[in-house]
Amino acid sequence: MYQDAAVFTSSDEKGSAMFDPENPPELSVTRWVNSRQPLSLKALKGKVVMLMAFQMLCPGCVQHGLPQAKKIAEQFSPEEVVVIGLHSVFEHHEVMTPAALEAFMHEYSWPFPVAIDAPGGDTGKGLPKTMEAYEMRGTPTVLLFDSAGRLRRHYFGHVEDIRLAAELMGLSIEDANAPREASVALERRMHSTLLDPNSHHGHDHDHGDDCGCGHDHGDHGHDHGHGHDHGHGGHKHK
Amino acid sequence: MYQDAAVFTSSDEKGSAMFDPENPPELSVTRWVNSRQPLSLKALKGKVVMLMAFQMLCPGCVQHGLPQAKKIAEQFSPEEVVVIGLHSVFEHHEVMTPAALEAFMHEYSWPFPVAIDAPGGDTGKGLPKTMEAYEMRGTPTVLLFDSAGRLRRHYFGHVEDIRLAAELMGLSIEDANAPREASVALERRMHSTLLDPNSHHGHDHDHGDDCGCGHDHGDHGHDHGHGHDHGHGGHKHK
Amino acid sequence: MYQDAAVFTSSDEKGSAMFDPENPPELSVTRWVNSRQPLSLKALKGKVVMLMAFQMLCPGCVQHGLPQAKKIAEQFSPEEVVVIGLHSVFEHHEVMTPAALEAFMHEYSWPFPVAIDAPGGDTGKGLPKTMEAYEMRGTPTVLLFDSAGRLRRHYFGHVEDIRLAAELMGLSIEDANAPREASVALERRMHSTLLDPNSHHGHDHDHGDDCGCGHDHGDHGHDHGHGHDHGHGGHKHK
Amino acid sequence: MYQDAAVFTSSDEKGSAMFDPENPPELSVTRWVNSRQPLSLKALKGKVVMLMAFQMLCPGCVQHGLPQAKKIAEQFSPEEVVVIGLHSVFEHHEVMTPAALEAFMHEYSWPFPVAIDAPGGDTGKGLPKTMEAYEMRGTPTVLLFDSAGRLRRHYFGHVEDIRLAAELMGLSIEDANAPREASVALERRMHSTLLDPNSHHGHDHDHGDDCGCGHDHGDHGHDHGHGHDHGHGGHKHK
Numbered sequence: 001m002y003q004d005a006a007v008f009t010s011s012d013e014k015g016s017a018m019f020d021p022e023n024p025p026e027l028s029v030t031r032w033v034n035s036r037q038p039l040s041l042k043a044l045k046g047k048v049v050m051l052m053a054f055q056m057l058c059p060g061c062v063q064h065g066l067p068q069a070k071k072i073a074e075q076f077s078p079e080e081v082v083v084i085g086l087h088s089v090f091e092h093h094e095v096m097t098p099a100a101l102e103a104f105m106h107e108y109s110w111p112f113p114v115a116i117d118a119p120g121g122d123t124g125k126g127l128p129k130t131m132e133a134y135e136m137r138g139t140p141t142v143l144l145f146d147s148a149g150r151l152r153r154h155y156f157g158h159v160e161d162i163r164l165a166a167e168l169m170g171l172s173i174e175d176a177n178a179p180r181e182a183s184v185a186l187e188r189r190m191h192s193t194l195l196d197p198n199s200h201h202g203h204d205h206d207h208g209d210d211c212g213c214g215h216d217h218g219d220h221g222h223d224h225g226h227g228h229d230h231g232h233g234g235h236k237h238k
Numbered sequence: 239m240y241q242d243a244a245v246f247t248s249s250d251e252k253g254s255a256m257f258d259p260e261n262p263p264e265l266s267v268t269r270w271v272n273s274r275q276p277l278s279l280k281a282l283k284g285k286v287v288m289l290m291a292f293q294m295l296c297p298g299c300v301q302h303g304l305p306q307a308k309k310i311a312e313q314f315s316p317e318e319v320v321v322i323g324l325h326s327v328f329e330h331h332e333v334m335t336p337a338a339l340e341a342f343m344h345e346y347s348w349p350f351p352v353a354i355d356a357p358g359g360d361t362g363k364g365l366p367k368t369m370e371a372y373e374m375r376g377t378p379t380v381l382l383f384d385s386a387g388r389l390r391r392h393y394f395g396h397v398e399d400i401r402l403a404a405e406l407m408g409l410s411i412e413d414a415n416a417p418r419e420a421s422v423a424l425e426r427r428m429h430s431t432l433l434d435p436n437s438h439h440g441h442d443h444d445h446g447d448d449c450g451c452g453h454d455h456g457d458h459g460h461d462h463g464h465g466h467d468h469g470h471g472g473h474k475h476k
Numbered sequence: 477m478y479q480d481a482a483v484f485t486s487s488d489e490k491g492s493a494m495f496d497p498e499n500p501p502e503l504s505v506t507r508w509v510n511s512r513q514p515l516s517l518k519a520l521k522g523k524v525v526m527l528m529a530f531q532m533l534c535p536g537c538v539q540h541g542l543p544q545a546k547k548i549a550e551q552f553s554p555e556e557v558v559v560i561g562l563h564s565v566f567e568h569h570e571v572m573t574p575a576a577l578e579a580f581m582h583e584y585s586w587p588f589p590v591a592i593d594a595p596g597g598d599t600g601k602g603l604p605k606t607m608e609a610y611e612m613r614g615t616p617t618v619l620l621f622d623s624a625g626r627l628r629r630h631y632f633g634h635v636e637d638i639r640l641a642a643e644l645m646g647l648s649i650e651d652a653n654a655p656r657e658a659s660v661a662l663e664r665r666m667h668s669t670l671l672d673p674n675s676h677h678g679h680d681h682d683h684g685d686d687c688g689c690g691h692d693h694g695d696h697g698h699d700h701g702h703g704h705d706h707g708h709g710g711h712k713h714k
Numbered sequence: 715m716y717q718d719a720a721v722f723t724s725s726d727e728k729g730s731a732m733f734d735p736e737n738p739p740e741l742s743v744t745r746w747v748n749s750r751q752p753l754s755l756k757a758l759k760g761k762v763v764m765l766m767a768f769q770m771l772c773p774g775c776v777q778h779g780l781p782q783a784k785k786i787a788e789q790f791s792p793e794e795v796v797v798i799g800l801h802s803v804f805e806h807h808e809v810m811t812p813a814a815l816e817a818f819m820h821e822y823s824w825p826f827p828v829a830i831d832a833p834g835g836d837t838g839k840g841l842p843k844t845m846e847a848y849e850m851r852g853t854p855t856v857l858l859f860d861s862a863g864r865l866r867r868h869y870f871g872h873v874e875d876i877r878l879a880a881e882l883m884g885l886s887i888e889d890a891n892a893p894r895e896a897s898v899a900l901e902r903r904m905h906s907t908l909l910d911p912n913s914h915h916g917h918d919h920d921h922g923d924d925c926g927c928g929h930d931h932g933d934h935g936h937d938h939g940h941g942h943d944h945g946h947g948g949h950k951h952k
Contacts, residue, residue, distance in 0.1 A: 057338075057345045062300060075876045080907040092341040100295075100333035107295045107330075107451070162789045165876040166883035172907045173887055173900065186887065193794040193886045213345070313638045318669040400551045400641040407642035410669045411649055411662065424649065431556040431648045533814075533821045538776060568817040576771075576809035583771045583806075583927070689821070 019135060021151040027051075027086065028118035028129035031098060034105050035113030041149055044082055048171045049145040050164075053086040053117070053131065056096055056104040058139045058213040064158055065140030066110060072164065073112050080172045085114035088131040088139060090215040093124065127215065138214035144168065146183070147176035157212040163194055257373060259389040265324065266356035266367035269336055272343050273351030279387055282320055286409045287383040288402075291324040291355070291369065294334055294342040296377045296451040302396055303378030304348060309399065310406065311350050318410045323352035326369040326377060328453040331362065365453065376452035382406065384421070385414035395450040401432055495611060497627040503562065504594035504605035507574055510581050511589030517625055520558055524647045525621040526640075529562040529593070529607065532572055532580040534615045534689040540634055541616030542586060548640065549588050556648045561590035564607040564615060566691040569600065603691065614690035620644065622659070623652035633688040639670055733849060735865040741800065742832035742843035745812060748819050749827030755863055758796055762885045763859040764878075767800040767831070767845065770810055770818040772853045772927040778872055779854030780824060786878065787826050794886045799828035802845040802853060804929040807838065841929065852928035858882065860897070861890035871926040877908055 019025075024041070032038050041049065052069040054061035066085070073083040089096045098116055105114060117128035126132075134143065137156045144153035144167060152171060170190045174183060262279070270276050279287065290307040292299035304323070311321040327334045336354055343352060355366035364370075372381065375394045382391035382405060391405060408428045412421060495501075500517070508514050517525065528545040530537035542561070549559040565572045574592055581590060593604035602608075610619065613632045620629035620643060628647060646666045650659060733739075738755070746752050755763065766783040768775035780799070787797040803810045812830055819828060831842035840846075848857065851870045858867035858881060867881060884904045888897060 057341055059346050071874075071876055075874060075909055075911075076880075077907055077909055092338075092345075095333070095335065095338035095341050097333065100330075100338065103295055103330040103333045108297050160785075160789060161875045162785055162879040165879040166790075169880035169883040169904070169907060170887060173884060173903055189887055190883070193791055193883060195789055195791055197789075309636075309638055313636060313671055313673075314642075315669055315671050398547075398551060399637045400547055403638040403641040404552075404645035407645040407666070407669060408649060411646060411665055427649055428645070431553055431645060433551055433553050435551075533817055535822050568814075568821075571809070571811065571814035571817050573809065576806075576814065579771055579806040579809050584773050 019133075024145070024149070024151040025130075025133040027115055028133065029115040030118050031116045033087075033098070033102055033114045033116065034110065039084065039113060039115070041145060044145075045149045046147050046176055047079070048081045048147055048168060049143075050081060050083050050168060051086055051143040051145070052083070053088045053136055053139055053141040053143070055089055055091070055139045055213060056087065056101055057092060060157070060212045061140045062108075065142070066108070068159075068161060068164070070111060071161065072168065075165075076168060076172075081168055083112040085110065085112055086117055086130060087114055088117040088128045088136065088141075089119075090127050090131060090138075091213070093119070138212050140212060144171060146171050146174060148183075150183075152187075156214075160197070163197065166190070166194055257371075262383070262387070262389040263368075263371040265353055266371065267353040268356050269354045271325075271336070271340055271352045271354065272348065277322065277351060277353070279383060282383075283387045284385050284414055285317070286319045286385055286406060287381075288319060288321045288406060289324055289381040289383070290321070291326045291374055291377055291379040291381070293327055293329070293377045293451060294325065294339055295330060298396070298450045299378045300346075303380070304346070306397075306399060306402070308349060310402065313403075314406060314410075319406050321350040323348065323350055324355055324368060325352055326355040326366045326374065326379075327357075328365050328369060328376075329451070331357070376450050378450060382409060384409045384412060386421075388421075390425075394452075398435070401435065404428075404432055495609075500621070500625070500627040501606075501609040503591055504609065505591040506594050507592045509563075509574070509578055509590045509592065510586065515560065515589060515591070517621060520621075521625045522623050522652055523555070524557045524623055524644060525619075526557060526559045526644060527562055527619040527621070528559070529564045529612055529615055529617040529619070531565055531567070531615045531689060532563065532577055533568060536634070536688045537616045538584075541618070542584070544635075544637060544640070546587060547637065548644065551641075552644060552648075557644050559588040561586065561588055562593055562606060563590055564593040564604045564612065564617075565595075566603050566607060566614075567689070569595070614688050616688060620647060622647045622650060624659075626659075628663075632690075636673070639673065642666075642670055733847075738859070738863070738865040739844075739847040741829055742847065743829040744832050745830045747801075747812070747816055747828045747830065748824065753798065753827060753829070755859060758859075759863045760861050760890055761793070762795045762861055762882060763857075764795060764797045764882060765800055765857040765859070766797070767802045767850055767853055767855040767857070769803055769805070769853045769927060770801065770815055771806060774872070774926045775854045776822075779856070780822070782873075782875060782878070784825060785875065786882065789879075790882060790886075795882050797826040799824065799826055800831055800844060801828055802831040802842045802850065802855075803833075804841050804845060804852075805927070807833070852926050854926060858885060860885045860888060862897075864897075866901075870928075874911070877911065880904075880908055 026041055029038070029040075050069070050072055052061075052065055054065050056062070058065075069083050069085065072081070076083075087096070087101050101114065101116065115130075117130045120126035120129045120132055131141075134141075134151075134154070136154075140157065142153065142155040142159055142164065143151060146152050153167060167190060170186060174186050264279055267276070267278075288307070288310055290299075290303055292303050294300070296303075307321050307323065310319070314321075325334070325339050339352065339354065353368075355368045358364035358367045358370055369379075372379075372389075372392070374392075378395065380391070380393040380397055380402065381389060384390050390409060393402075405428060408424060412424050502517055505514070505516075526545070526548055528537075528541055530541050532538070534541075545559050545561065548557070552559075563572070563577050577590065577592065591606075593606045596602035596605045596608055607617075610617075610627075610630070612630075616633065618629065618631040618635055618640065619627060622628050629643060643666060646662060650662050740755055743752070743754075764783065764786055766775075766779055768779050770776070772779075783797050783799065786795070790797075801810070801815050815828065815830065829844075831844045834840035834843045834846055845855075848855075848865075848868070850868075854871065856867065856869040856873055856878065857865060860866050866885060881904060884900060888900050
């Protein structure tokens with residue numbers, strides 16, 4: 001359920017191909033739905049961004065992830081916190097088409113823009129490109145970017161409203177031009193303020209049938225080639 | 239929300255083309271999903287049948303109608319009460335295809351068979367044939383058939399679990415071979431036992447954005463040409 | 477969660493002091509709240525009665541049992557199905573007083589009459605008399621009486637709306653003057669129509685902290701002197 | 715539903731008896747329940763404090779307020795954010811006694827300490843003293859104190875989890891020893907980040923029967939003697 005992005009960890013051991021949360025890749029998008037114009041992480045710098053990666057036929061996304069994104073969009077000012085969806089189709093490609101997504105958006109009236117993640121692989125049926133670049137394990141996945149454009153959180157599966165809202169406020173208090181040390185201090189404070197959900201014994205929605213759709217890396221020849229801990233409850237990028 | 243089928247009303251005034259709930263039309267189905275074999279109302283005679291007409295992209299169906307059908311299927315014995323879905327697509331035809339429905343059924347694991355309503359009109363984009371034959375106004379719609387194959391209830395929109403469960407029990411107590419008077423007596427008893435939801439002041443989900451998808455008859459040249467009073471929660475066919 | 481009353485079982489083996497569901501004891505009531513006049517099972521003969529035994533400080537009662545009783549009261553006609561509460565205090569006697577119950581009824585606006593179960597034991601702090609007479613194991617407990625005044629169901633803990641509504645309809649279809657064989661036949665039909673919840677693997681709310689308050693028989697010197705199976709999910713009176 | 719405390723407004727016009735959110739009164743408590751030792755606002759300085767004023771027989775408190783306080787207590791570290799309850803009885807005094815509260819706390823297992831608000835008036839049946847000192851309008855009421863002990867928020871009725879969690883994070887990021895200007899800047903940022911709920915058209919739980927219990931000032935000879943705007947959604951202290 002819970003996975004911190006490896007922000008502000010030492011990168012000494014990282015190879016050149018490693019994912020760098022301080023300089024995360026741009027979204028690979030074929031098209032925007034429900035948006036007057038194309039967006040990009042780069043263009044959104046200066047604001048906190050919450051990205052909800054989903055699939056329109058993923059029950060956990062429809063029942064929990066997208067309604068949560070809607071609540072955030074309704075209660076946070078779009079001047080400070082921008083909510084966007086990312087349709088990252090890694091299964092049933094033939095039916096979760098752009099036209100189907102548009103009908104879905106129309107019927108549910110989701111109030112935020114949605115990017116269509118660029119199809120991946122030779123056939124277009126591999127992992128979508130943004131999903132792969134961010135090493136997402138399935139849907140729903142929530143990414144939080146700070147106003148300097150750095151990836152600060154990466155959650156797979158259910159994340160509590162309370163945690164998400166608290167972290168969004170923390171990030172939006174942070175000055176976009178603050179020195180790196182200020183961000184490290186904020187991280188430290190947020191970590192001491194919110195209890196670690198991994199240490200809870202409570203209900204963990206991570207792999208519940210109706211809460212998250214995971215992709216099987218093997219199926220897609222998807223091998224990151226570096227350390228992952230796929231244990232229940234999240235992995236850490238090393 | 240609530241509309242009794244016109245069972246056991248005098249039919250003197252009806253013309254020959256009238257819908258006859260005592261002898262309702264067979265389902266027009268192009269294909270069954272999640273069923274080992276094709277089903278039919280005729281073959282199901284002897285059991286009570288609850289039919290949930292839905293569209294896979296209708297929020298009210300996904301959030302309320304289908305979960306309700308699942309609960310009924312889990313708590314009533316399939317030897318007595320059979321739950322079936324009917325995918326009656328009257329909008330977004332190009333994306334709510336049979337293949338899309340199959341992916342939807344797979345992801346949500348709905349535990350009942352679903353019939354695909356036969357496309358209607360010259361182009362296949364009119365009202366689906368069963369939907370038209372039963373004069374459904376939208377989705378979700380619940381139909382209850384007694385064990386003699388007669389249509390006994392027709393609800394458009396949300397119907398309370400309590401009412402639905404009570405009526406299903408009433409119908410399943412009825413003997414399939416009972417004389418017509420016994421059914422009339424049962425109807426009278428059920429009507430005196432359950433309060434009329436139309437007389438409630440409570441929340442009415444009928445036309446809520448996320449509760450039901452209605453079709454616009456005019457769009458489809460859909461004119462029944464006979465008198466119905468559909469009371470609160472609907473329109474009048476003229 | 478589920479416990480059928482031993483209605484219509486052979487009583488050959490029963491001793492004279494045995495509980496007889498076909499002739500259940502009258503309620504022992506010190507006072508009625510929210511009722512224009514005192515009620516009694518005897519006076520209610522001719523109608524189906526749903527009795528919800530509760531304690532005002534029992535979380536499972538406040539969160540599930542009483543709201544369920546309210547829904548039943550709102551959807552079934554009081555001419556056919558009468559809903560009554562029974563305040564059966566077996567703990568915290570000093571604070572769950574009649575005056576406290578009245579404030580509770582007032583604040584929550586429960587729409588049904590509530591009987592105060594007569595205090596039991598020498599000190600008035602034993603099991604309340606009706607609770608003891610019906611061998612209830614805690615709160616919430618639901619009892620269903622048919623229109624002939626016989627006890628037909630006895631549930632401890634959570635019971636699904638769908639099952640409860642279906643059984644209430646079954647009982648209200650039954651003729652109060654029907655011969656015993658007709659009731660046996662109805663029981664058989666209801667049993668074949670509804671699936672046995674004990675055979676489910678699903679969530680069972682029976683002993684959940686916030687779903688039911690059980691009393692410890694030993695604490696109250698409460699020993700029925702006959703066979704009980706206190707296994708998870710209900711016992712059968714033998 | 716929503717009422718900002720008048721923190722950091724000009725106090726030129728305030729008389730000497732005015733409520734001063736920058737120096738709010740200590741809690742008037744007769745006893746603590748569920749706490750190893752008595753607490754006080756003074757002793758809690760250095761931490762953010764969320765106080766939930768409630769009555770044990772107030773449905774809105776039992777259904778929404780207290781469960782929300784429980785969620786906050788479970789997800790925020792008690793080293794940073796302390797959750798406390800305040801039992802502010804302004805009606806049914808004779809049954810919402812300390813002993814009744816203790817039984818309530820025991821049965822519901824609320825995981826935070828609760829203070830019993832000191833009875834007010836000559837008879838002990840006026841507004842409780844803390845409730846009066848803070849000019850609360852009813853229950854549930856949420857107060858948020860910053861780590862310097864100042865009152866920063868005052869909500870009557872329902873407040874969204876998302877808003878509450880976001881504000882708690884904002885306050886816990888603030889340095890207890892920060893100059894006043896830093897707090898003003900933080901307030902400004904929080905106000906620009908969260909949308910004003912008063913401008914929403916959505917469901918407003920403020921005066922719903924089962925969401926909040928208001929007291930009638932007149933009944934208690936409770937007259938603040940200074941300007942109140944009791945309009946829908948809160949008043950501002952002037």
